[in-house]
Amino acid sequence: MINYKRGVLVVIASVIAQSYVTTAALSAGHEPSMVGHEPPTAEAPDTRVVADFPEPIKQAMLQRMRRNLTDIQRIQAALGEGNFDQAAEVAEFSLGVSSLGPHNARQAPYMPSAMKELGMTMHKASSQLALVAQTGDMQESVRELAKVTGYCVACHASYRAK
Numbered sequence: 001m002i003n004y005k006r007g008v009l010v011v012i013a014s015v016i017a018q019s020y021v022t023t024a025a026l027s028a029g030h031e032p033s034m035v036g037h038e039p040p041t042a043e044a045p046d047t048r049v050v051a052d053f054p055e056p057i058k059q060a061m062l063q064r065m066r067r068n069l070t071d072i073q074r075i076q077a078a079l080g081e082g083n084f085d086q087a088a089e090v091a092e093f094s095l096g097v098s099s100l101g102p103h104n105a106r107q108a109p110y111m112p113s114a115m116k117e118l119g120m121t122m123h124k125a126s127s128q129l130a131l132v133a134q135t136g137d138m139q140e141s142v143r144e145l146a147k148v149t150g151y152c153v154a155c156h157a158s159y160r161a162k
Contacts (some may be wrong), residue, residue, distance in 0.1 A: 088133035097126035122151035
């Protein structure tokens, strides 16, 4: 059991360290896909910023984020099959700017401004992925998908819902 806990702590520390690198890179104008992934050298406490949501909004947001993860997997599967139209459709209408709705308005007042900015940037990056996927360029599509997931990683490594 101790080894499992140590492993979990190492993973958490790695995510936190990546958050600092990603945040610094984003501040310097770099895209998330350009950020290095160096493992941390020591265990670290959870220093993410807490976003305090009313419980029903928090649960709805977490459900939406799990759905987002499923949508990212659907995009990967579509790209793996060479189905660029399907990848583009999921990217735009499930994750992109076109997917924004009342759920975003309900949770936004409880988010720190930088958290809202990361979220909006992820949605815009997903819309860009949709445009690129429609060209049928696999390398550029995967590069754009890495940007989308980079914003997800940056946000989850920087913030936690309470």
